[in-house]
Amino acid sequence: xxxxxxxxxxxxxxxxxxxxxxxxxxxxxxxxxxxxxxxxxxxxxxxxxxxxxxxxxxxxxxxxxxxxxxxxxxxxxxxxxxxxxxxxxxxxxxxxxxxxxxxxxxxxxxxxxxxxxxxxxxxxxxxxxxxxxxxxxxxxxxxxxxxxxxxxxxxxxxxxxxxxxxxxxxxxxxxxxxxxxxxxxxxxxxxxxxxxxxxxxxxxxxxxxxxxxxxxxxxxxxxxxxxxxxxxxxxxxxxxxxxxxxxxxxxxxxxxxxxxxxxxxxxxxxxxxxxxxxxxxxxxxxxxxxxxxxxxxxxxxxxxxxxxxxxxxxxxxxxxxxxxxxxxxxxxxxxxxxxxxxxxxxxxxxxxxxxxxxxxxxxxxxxxx
Numbered sequence: 001x002x003x004x005x006x007x008x009x010x011x012x013x014x015x016x017x018x019x020x021x022x023x024x025x026x027x028x029x030x031x032x033x034x035x036x037x038x039x040x041x042x043x044x045x046x047x048x049x050x051x052x053x054x055x056x057x058x059x060x061x062x063x064x065x066x067x068x069x070x071x072x073x074x075x076x077x078x079x080x081x082x083x084x085x086x087x088x089x090x091x092x093x094x095x096x097x098x099x100x101x102x103x104x105x106x107x108x109x110x111x112x113x114x115x116x117x118x119x120x121x122x123x124x125x126x127x128x129x130x131x132x133x134x135x136x137x138x139x140x141x142x143x144x145x146x147x148x149x150x151x152x153x154x155x156x157x158x159x160x161x162x163x164x165x166x167x168x169x170x171x172x173x174x175x176x177x178x179x180x181x182x183x184x185x186x187x188x189x190x191x192x193x194x195x196x197x198x199x200x201x202x203x204x205x206x207x208x209x210x211x212x213x214x215x216x217x218x219x220x221x222x223x224x225x226x227x228x229x230x231x232x233x234x235x236x237x238x239x240x241x242x243x244x245x246x247x248x249x250x251x252x253x254x255x256x257x258x259x260x261x262x263x264x265x266x267x268x269x270x271x272x273x274x275x276x277x278x279x280x281x282x283x284x285x286x287x288x289x290x291x292x293x294x295x296x297x298x299x300x301x302x303x304x305x306x307x308x309x310x311x312x313x314x315x316x317x318x319x320x321x322x323x324x325x326x327x328x329x330x331x332x333x334x335x336x337x338x339x340x341x342x343x344x345x346x347x348x349x350x351x352x353x354x355x356x357x358x359x360x361x362x363x364x365x366x367x368x369x
Contacts, residue, residue: 044156045075211353283364307348334369
């Protein structure tokens with residue numbers, strides 16, 4: 001069982017991954033989720049990548065899981081700095097050929113298909129990357145992202161809240177929560193932070209958010225209330241679509257993520273990592289004599305202090321022992337076959353519902369005396 005961490009790659013016109021080794025050849029632990037960024041001017045890019053990592057690691061929920069993320073950077077060379085802006089007749093000779101004015105939106109950055117190929121070629125220097133962040137050396141504010149491609153693009157002027165907002169799209173698969181003139185979707189959206197349901201029963205039926213809403217909160221929820229509720233207006237729609245909270249980074253860049261979006265981020269992190277990183281002895285049948293004392297060990301993931309729970313079992317019965325190692329005198333066991341099991345669970349307050357058990361890992365050894 002190897003250590004798995006999330007790996008992010010940053011590419012410049014900008015490129016970055018968690019842990020920040022100094023070269024593109026550096027390799028993170030085999031199990032971390034990997035993110036990647038790409039850049040143009042080496043020294044400035046290095047400063048911007050550091051600023052990105054510092055901001056990210058101070059923002060929840062990433063701050064709680066900083067030990068589970070690797071960040072690597074990849075440098076690519078461009079003749080010019082900046083991004084094309086066709087509406088002003090501005091075109092730059094850059095390695096990745098990014099452009100503003102996507103779908104007529106001035107600050108929406110677009111990576112044409114040929115640019116995506118170039119981004120993936122640069123990202124191939126860190127093949128274990130799970131997410132790619134393209135950092136463009138551009139004075140204007142802008143960005144975009146796409147969850148199906150695991151790519152976020154931001155300008156260096158948008159390194160803080162905008163980048164985290166874009167990661168909400170590309171990494172956590174969250175929707176924009178801003179109002180707009182669009183019509184409501186015909187079917188229930190798949191995004192965790194958007195729903196057509198306006199009642200507790202409806203939320204319970206689609207498995208969204210109901211378990212976060214306190215009994216004293218009215219549903220639908222007036223804008224005067226704080227906490228998780230059913231607030232009208234998001235997904236580019238003003239009526240008939242409901243967001244989880246009055247404010248959230250997916251609606252207003254300067255705000256923190258709301259509880260529902262925090263939960264979705266953590267569940268996505270655990271798509272790549274597991275609560276148990278390694279065990280000892282290896283998972284194979286063990287034979288031991290009665291005079292032996294075996295020590296079973298687990299190396300757990302280290303989230304925020306106080307959220308990790310370790311449970312040991314002998315033949316299915318719980319032991320009053322919660323440390324990462326279990327000394328077991330073989331002489332206390334009856335002759336025959338026995339099963340030793342350890343279960344490690346992350347009890348983070350960021351997650352109230354874990355339907356697929358992502359936040360819990362179980363390992364068992366078979367011992368014959």
